[in-house]
Every structure is written in C-alpha cells, then in structure tokens.
Amino acid sequence: MASLRSPSAKKSALVGGLGISVMLALGTSMATAAPTPGPKVTPAPVNCPAEEGVSPTTITLGFFSPKTGPAAANFAGGEEAAKLRVAQENAKGGIFGRKIQMIGYDDMASAATQxxxxxxxxxxxxxxxxxxxSANDAAFPTFKAANLPVTGFNVLAMSTDKNTFSVTGPPSPGVIATAVFERLKSTGASKIALIAHNTPGAATGMVNTSKANQVINAMTQALLIIDEPQGAHDATSTALRVKQSGADAAYMSMYVDGVVSISQALAQQGVSLKGVVGAGIIDPAVISKAAGPLEGMIGTTYGTIPVGVPGNVAMRTFVNGMKAAGLNPYSATPPVAYAATDLMIEGLKRAGKCLTRASFVDNLRKVTSFDAHGLIPQKVSFQPGVTPMGSPNNCSWYIQVKNGVPVPDKAPTCGKLVNTTTMAVVG
Known part of the structure; x- marks a missing residue:
C-alpha cells in the first residue's frame, strides 16, 4: 500500500460557503426502511480474491469529517447520518450478505491531521x-495511488481523480454554475456583493463566480470580498463595506456561523438588502438562535433538496430515520452525508459479489443518472463531461426564511455553466 506523505495544507472549500455540526452512536435498532429495495441477499462468496477491508461477512468503510477544530460546527451530524444509511442497508442483510462497518475519523479539516x-x-x-x-483534500493523492474509492461532495479532486465521486456532481474551480444569480434576480435585486471566507477554495470559487457573472452579465458587481474570517466573528467592517458599496443583494460563501455573523452586523448597521443568499442556512434552530437577522434570507443546502419538499420519499425516509435516532435532520451536512453514503452503497452493489476497489471504481464510473433516489435535484453522471469525471450540477433547490421558518422553493433554480478560463458558457 502506498505510504502517506504530508502534502502542503491545501484546503478545498465546499461550494456555497460551508458551515457545519457533531456525534452520537447509531445502532441498527434505529434503522428505517432504505429508499429502495436492495438486492436479494445471497451468501458472500468464499473464493473471492483478497481485498482490503473486505471479508466474507463484512465490508469496512471510513467516514472522514472535522469533529473538532474551526470547521466542526459546520459539519456536525454528518457521521451520524452516514451511519444511519449504513444501518438501513445492514437491516436488509447488507451487500450480498456482507454487513457494512463504518469507522469515524476526525480530520479537523487540517491537511496534516487528514x-x-x-x-x-x-x-x-x-x-x-x-x-x-470535509474541507480538505490533503490525503487524496494517496487515495488515488491506492485506487481507494471515495464518495462525498465538492472536494476539487473529485473533478480529476477517477477513484473519487461527488454525489452533487464533480466540482470544478474553473466552471461555475450561475443559479445563484438567477435566484437573486428573482427578488428584484440588481447590484451584488460577493463575500467568501479566507480559505483558498472559497476565495478562488468566489473570484470565478465573479468572472462568471461578467460572462452572463446577470447583475452589477458592487463588491468582492475574499478574505472574510472563518466562523463566527465581528463583521461590522464588512457590513459597512456592503453599505457603502450600494449593493442591494449579497451572496455569502462561508461557514454557517460566518453567514450569521455578517447578517447580524448588517442588521446592526441598518443595511436592508432585497436578496441575500447564505450557504447552509436551512436549520430552524440556527435561524431561531440568530433572532431575526436571517428573516427573508435565501438559504442553500450543500447540494441536496431541502427538508420539507412535499412528496419526496427519499427525503421523508431520511428525516424519519434521523428523528427516530434522536438526531437533527435540518443541519446542513447530514443530508449530503447520507446521500454520499447512498452513493457508496450504490458502488458496492454495482461492484459485484467478488468486491474489489477496481470493480467498484470501474462500474460506478459508468453511471450516468444518479440522484440518491431523489435527494439530489438533478441527475448526476460520472462519465466525462465538462470535467473528465462529469459535469457540475447547474441547479440548486433553495429555501427562504419566512416568519422564522425555512420554506422550500416550489422548484429548483437552474442557471448556466460558465468556464471562467475561456470565459464561455459550456452548459
């Protein structure tokens, strides 16, 4: 197996400004029915070639997230949601008779720790x-060397490495979806302030969002900030810059605590905007705790549909399972962690009875229409597209805070895909 070298601390920001959250232990007694029936359970073959993490009766997986450190609150609940999806599958007999074991790891969103x-x-x-x-990809070169399957969302390696799969579509730092501008324009706003916190990925993403806006000429850019502190902070100076810029809309790409800090500062400075998009603002508890400044805000999930979309069986299964386990289904990370685990399970099923890393990667790479049984607002393809590993999603399903409650939009909002290197619309 390839040994790990400690690469430089390169952090990939999660698209849409990341905020996040923490842990309990799930037992199979908490399981509910999985979104769709699994394959007929048959005994695991006993004559399969040896493979890391696979025995005749078990498959061992890891779950990486920051449980401690500055990003911990932003990713809380992800591990529990992933283990819920595992418990659901195990309750049906597992994968060809093998039960899944999932071990949690705290990478602290730190390169060295990861x-x-x-x-x-x-x-x-x-x-x-x-x-x-997680917001870090330091270990991905070693995962690639071992052809170790990785599922998740919005880590930049997922647009280049064949062994990695983003459940929300492969991210690409140079290809930007413009749905956020379409949603803000629907509020009547015309002048936007773009604000990102000071991680390399978030800053680069917002610079490219600014470029994409220039290509489609969606809104007048009043302000661009790419060095906002991470997490909760005194955002008075930022609020004053927004006020002085003349912006009537804002898009904030950062952890949830940072979005709340800026919203509170804007309210304190008497700044009233026609439209504000804040990534991860979907949790009623977060909205209530902020005590007013988030009213009217447009919130985004981390790529799934929001809780509360009527008639969605997969989301109802997720919510019921989380509540039965005493967990919060409304936090930003749990839905996408659950969906990413569903993608891992899909790959395990497609790999066949004699499971290998190669059979997992090769067969999941053939999939052209994955949506986690309806948890993702559009079909994801892992075949070559705008990136070698597929095309980024160009649709987002937003919520809006009304009377202190996150209310899902009636439908997703879609935009264009803009290549910010060639400055051309590519999708």
Missing amino acids: VTVANKAMTSDHVFGIVMT
Whole structure:
C-alpha cells in the first residue's frame, strides 16, 4: 500500500460557503426502511480474491469529517447520518450478505491531521473505501495511488481523480454554475456583493463566480470580498463595506456561523438588502438562535433538496430515520452525508459479489443518472463531461426564511455553466 506523505495544507472549500455540526452512536435498532429495495441477499462468496477491508461477512468503510477544530460546527451530524444509511442497508442483510462497518475519523479539516488519520484508516484499519464530508483534500493523492474509492461532495479532486465521486456532481474551480444569480434576480435585486471566507477554495470559487457573472452579465458587481474570517466573528467592517458599496443583494460563501455573523452586523448597521443568499442556512434552530437577522434570507443546502419538499420519499425516509435516532435532520451536512453514503452503497452493489476497489471504481464510473433516489435535484453522471469525471450540477433547490421558518422553493433554480478560463458558457 502506498505510504502517506504530508502534502502542503491545501484546503478545498465546499461550494456555497460551508458551515457545519457533531456525534452520537447509531445502532441498527434505529434503522428505517432504505429508499429502495436492495438486492436479494445471497451468501458472500468464499473464493473471492483478497481485498482490503473486505471479508466474507463484512465490508469496512471510513467516514472522514472535522469533529473538532474551526470547521466542526459546520459539519456536525454528518457521521451520524452516514451511519444511519449504513444501518438501513445492514437491516436488509447488507451487500450480498456482507454487513457494512463504518469507522469515524476526525480530520479537523487540517491537511496534516487528514494525512495522519488517512494513514491509520488505510494501514491500521484497512478500510475498503471512504465517505467524506470535509474541507480538505490533503490525503487524496494517496487515495488515488491506492485506487481507494471515495464518495462525498465538492472536494476539487473529485473533478480529476477517477477513484473519487461527488454525489452533487464533480466540482470544478474553473466552471461555475450561475443559479445563484438567477435566484437573486428573482427578488428584484440588481447590484451584488460577493463575500467568501479566507480559505483558498472559497476565495478562488468566489473570484470565478465573479468572472462568471461578467460572462452572463446577470447583475452589477458592487463588491468582492475574499478574505472574510472563518466562523463566527465581528463583521461590522464588512457590513459597512456592503453599505457603502450600494449593493442591494449579497451572496455569502462561508461557514454557517460566518453567514450569521455578517447578517447580524448588517442588521446592526441598518443595511436592508432585497436578496441575500447564505450557504447552509436551512436549520430552524440556527435561524431561531440568530433572532431575526436571517428573516427573508435565501438559504442553500450543500447540494441536496431541502427538508420539507412535499412528496419526496427519499427525503421523508431520511428525516424519519434521523428523528427516530434522536438526531437533527435540518443541519446542513447530514443530508449530503447520507446521500454520499447512498452513493457508496450504490458502488458496492454495482461492484459485484467478488468486491474489489477496481470493480467498484470501474462500474460506478459508468453511471450516468444518479440522484440518491431523489435527494439530489438533478441527475448526476460520472462519465466525462465538462470535467473528465462529469459535469457540475447547474441547479440548486433553495429555501427562504419566512416568519422564522425555512420554506422550500416550489422548484429548483437552474442557471448556466460558465468556464471562467475561456470565459464561455459550456452548459
């Protein structure tokens, strides 16, 4: 197995400004019915070639997320949601008779820590694959060298590495979806302030969002900030800059706590905007705690449909399972962690009875219409598209805070895909 080297601390921001959250333990007694029936359970073959993390009766997976550190609150609940989806599948008999075991790891959203825990996962715990909701990709070169399957969302390696799969469509730093401008324009706004926190991925993403706006000429750019502090902070100076810019709309790409800090500062400075989009603002508890400044805000999930969309069986299964386990289904990360685990399970099923990393990667790479049974607002393809690993999604399903309650839009909002290197519309 490839040994891990400690790469430089490169962090990939989660699209839409990331905010996040924390842990309990799930037992199979908490399981509810999975979104769709699984394959008929048959005994696992006993004559299959040896493979890391696979025995005749079990498959061992890892789950990476920041449980501690500055990003922990933003990713809370992801591991529990992933283990819920595992418990649901195990309650049906597992994958061809093998039960899934999932081990949680705290990567602290730190490059050095992620390398350390990846080393433990691969060389000590012998995991077959990893589900990940994190803001770092330091260990991805080693995952690639081992052809270790990784499912998750919006880590930049998922647009280049064949062994990695983003459940929300492969991200690309140079290809930007313009749905956020379409949603803000629907409020009557015309002048936008673009604000990102100071991680390399978030800053680069917002610069490219600014370029995409220039291509489609959606709104007048009044302000661009790409060095906002992470997490909760005194945002008075930012609110004053927004006020002085003349902007009547804002898009904030950062952790949830940062969105709340700026919204509170805007209210304190008497700044009233026609439209504000804040990533991850979907949790009633967060909205209530902020005590007013989030009223009217347009919130985004991390790529799934929001809780509360009527008639969606998969979302209802997720919500019921989380509530039965005493967990919060409304936080930003749990739905996408659940969906990413569903994608891992899909890959395990497609890999066949004699499961190998190669059969997982090769067969899941053939999929052209995955939506986690309806949890993702549009079909995802893992065949070559705008990126070698597929095309980014160009639709988002927003909520709006009304009377302190997150209310889902009636339908997703879609935009164009803009290549910010060629400055051309590509989708």
